[in-house]
Amino acid sequence: MVLLLVLGFVLVLFAIGLVSMAFAGSESRDGVNRSLAYLEAMNAAPAELRDDVERPFEERVLKPLQQRLLMLGRRISGADSANRIQRKLDYAGNPRDWSPDRVVSVKVLGAIVGLFIGCALALLTGAGAPILVLMTVGGLILGFFGPDFYLYQTAYNRREQLARELPDAIDLLTISVESGLGFDAACQQVARNTEGPLSEEFTRMLAEMQIGQARSDALRGMADRTTVPDLKGFVGAMVQADAFGIPIGQVLRVQSGEMRVKRRQRAEEKAQQVPVKITIPLIFCILPCLFVAVMGPAAIQIMDNIGGT
Structure with a gap:
């Protein structure tokens, strides 16, 4: 009886393996057929469409996105923003791969990202409507002026x-x-x-x-x-x-x-x-610890004497 059960179990596993192999073979054939059909369609497609698909991701997506962000940033910053940003870049030592156009694009992108981050943090913390608006606007302002803060700090260090x-x-x-x-x-x-x-x-x-x-x-x-x-x-x-x-x-x-x-x-x-400069840390950090170390034992003894009476 046990042998029959073991044999039946083995046969079931064998049947499941054959079925999975058959499905895998059919899926692989379907995948190959789809790939061949895609290649045939690409060969039959116009040259302009093939060139658009074969272009790298940076040219197809990133550069058009940067151009749109640049146009929006120029409208917000003003016509003379390029000269002002170039002067800031000169003071900062002209960091590699940084240009006025890229700085404007990064400012707009940072404003959008800061807006969503501020809104998400406000929603996650369950803040009310005033705090939600404040954090959203704060994230937008911080994201927009973040590159300016970075250039200012770099110029100061330089x-x-x-x-x-x-x-x-x-x-x-x-x-x-x-x-x-x-x-x-x-x-x-x-x-x-x-x-x-x-x-x-x-x-x-x-x-x-x-x-x-x-x-x-x-x-x-x-x-x-x-x-x-x-x-x-x-x-x-x-x-x-x-x-x-x-x-x-x-x-x-x-x-x-x-x-x-x-x-x-x-x-x-x-x-x-x-x-x-040392006055503030002395008052708020060092003197409290000193008072605790000096006056603490006396305060404990006074409390014990009062409690004993």
């Missing part, structure tokens, strides 16, 4: 780094000129032996000079791409020295001394700001 690196670069430039190198060769030494945004600016200035731009124009362009007052003063002194024929080495020596004095003054200013 400006601080330029201000820190400029005195050492001027010292290197002075030593190179006084050792017998020309101003252009000294700038090449600075671009080669330094890192960061200052090296990039000197490299770009030399490239502009190599393609035929005047030295004064290249220097002014470097000053216009930054907001560092010391760099603007240095560029102004170099342009005047070049225009009036003043020896470059003498001007660089004066500029180097002024840069060192200004760096010392900035360090002293930062040191004077420390007591003011």
Whole structure:
């Protein structure tokens, strides 16, 4: 009896396997037939349709979407938005793959995404109608101005780094000129032996000079791409020295001394700001812990004495 049951079970499994194989074979044949039919239809389709289907996803979807977002962003931002955004990009060091058109498109896309995220968060938390409207509008504003905040922070970090690196670069430039190198060769030494945004600016200035731009124009362009007052003063002194024929080495020596004095003054200013900045953490973080450590045992003892009486 047991053998008959086992044999029947095996036969059932065998039958199920044959049926599944038959269905799989039919599905595979149907898939092959559909693929062949699709290929035949594509071969018989017009060339314009085949070109549209064979184009990559970026050209078919992403670029048209970016163009629509760009048109909407230009209507919102105004006609002069490209110039303002380009200036922000220059201050931020022109991040790779960033352009005014892309920034405008990202701002519109960020506004749409921020709108949906703010609305979704408000609905998930069960907020009322005023909070829903507030979070939705806040997400929209934050998403729209998010790229501006990013460019501002990048430009601020770059400006601080330029201000820190400029005195050492001027010292290197002075030593190179006084050792017998020309101003252009000294700038090449600075671009080669330094890192960061200052090296990039000197490299770009030399490239502009190599393609035929005047030295004064290249220097002014470097000053216009930054907001560092010391760099603007240095560029102004170099342009005047070049225009009036003043020896470059003498001007660089004066500029180097002024840069060192200004760096010392900035360090002293930062040191004077420390007591003011430490006041808030001292009052709200350190003093409460100190009071708990000092007055806590006395408070516990007083409570025990009161409870004992």
